[in-house]
Amino acid sequence: MELRLLATFEKVATVLSFTRAAAELGYAQSSVTGQVRSLESSLGVELFERLGSRIRLTEAGERLLPYARRMAELAEEARTAVAATAEPTGTIAVGTMESLTSYRLPPLLEYFHHRYPGVRLTLRPTLGDETRQALRQGTYDVGFLMEPETEHDGLESEVLAPEPLVLVAGPDHPLAGGTGLTAADVAGAQLVGTEPGCPYRDLFERELGEWSPPFMEFGTIEATKRGVAGGLGVALLPRVAVASELAAGTLVELAWQAPFTLFTQLAWRRGKRLPPHVRLFVEQARRLVREQRG
Template identity: 40%
Template sequence: MELRQVRCFVAVAEELHFGRAAERLLLGQPAVSQHIRRLERELRVELFDRSPRHVRLTAAGELFLPGARRMLAAEEEARASVAELAEGRTGVLRLGTVSGLGPRLDRILDAYERHAPGVRVELVSLPVKERLAQLAGDRLDAAFVRAAVPDDSPELRLIPLWEEELLIALPARHPLAAGDQPALPDLAGLPLRLTDRRTNPALVDLVVNACHEAGFEPVTASAGGTLHDTLAAVGAGAPTWTVVYAANAAMTSAPRVVFRRLRDRTLTLRTSLAVRRSRSVPRVLLAACREQPPPCRPGVPGAETE
């Protein structure tokens, strides 16, 4: 039994999809399937119930999963224990962050501390271009980013982590804030408060392109310098709208604003971990990032810049 086979098994067990597991592991799907088949031959059981429509764990797979996770955790702990010595590190992980992670970031930090208790995490919050420049210049060890790394950063690569949902923020007094969920075309007559594209191109492109697909050109209004400034502007004066990450909505109090899902579409942005191609994959950090948090509830109080 090889650790790479166990790693493939755990990824497929958590994703319940061979393609997503392969993307997560930075492998081809045939290689993942081959590792799983070899592991099943080694164990003399079938670990997955495969059909054209779904992938599910068998009873044997359910029994094997906890032990497989413990094997990988032990590997990560062993790697972490020598990482500082091997890399000449000072016991500090310099991690670039994005806004809107909400409680997820706390869970990641807690999980990382469990796996690497001797390493202090130093969080660095910067606009995306500066964040990636510091990562490329070896002033950061890793960084969260949304959507793609710019073409001018070939020395970096992205490891997909999760999809983040965006909610619509409306004035609490507006008719669309109550009743049935609004559709995106319902917002065509309201100005959109959105950060400048230079600050967060992925977010701006996602929202503007969705508006185009819905058949209208959004009329833009200036966004505030911070999340709370933007929400205050949405909640006061002439009606406007904006978007907010669901995780941030769950932890933001804004009584004059209501957050809603759209009826006709779901807006999501992929969050990935950016690392330098010349360095080994930070497996301890990845393991911490991939511990599944509980889902956010819609309709609770939070517009983002990055």
């Protein structure tokens, strides 16, 4: 059973597309199809059901997939162990989200760019459920999460920091300077937010669900901050994302405390053997994010 064929099978099984697998592997689609068929022939089973333009794993394919992933991980570990260079090398697919990429990760990305040029970081912007699924499937090596829960099925996770949230408005907003604001007070204001699926947006909306206030959606944090600073409403955002605006006075913190806590976490598939360059990334993420808090 050739490792090359297993690697191709694992990629097709992960993305469930011969076309996409060929593009990510740098092969012609006919080569990917031929390699999968060679593997099926050597095993004497069909690994995929062809459903028109779609495919899905057969029972045999489902049984083979975890072995293919383990063998790919062992092969990477072996290559790293016998590499002639002392410098870490390799690619790391990282699932992340806008608030972390923009406001938590720049020191980590800069550190790796300058200190470990042989490590290539590929950032994949996704939100919680998508990131967790991609980690379980092996599409991502590691993923950053911002969630109230700190345990996730099929994943190992490490809490890097609690992520304080703050309700902000423009300095001339009617709620600015008020004390003891209630959820009803907040719900009565125009709410500005990022897209649904963002963890703090969803929790905020759920907290105010009794009043079912509409949200003015801006999509990105930067656009949300500009809208709020311009007097369009109030928004709940991570404190780290609005720290400079609060210091400059273009945004002000309102006297309402979110009744939930989010934690920035780093996660990877449970049982996955992290190669040295990925372990290094985990260690430096832990150090640099915690230094930001200090």
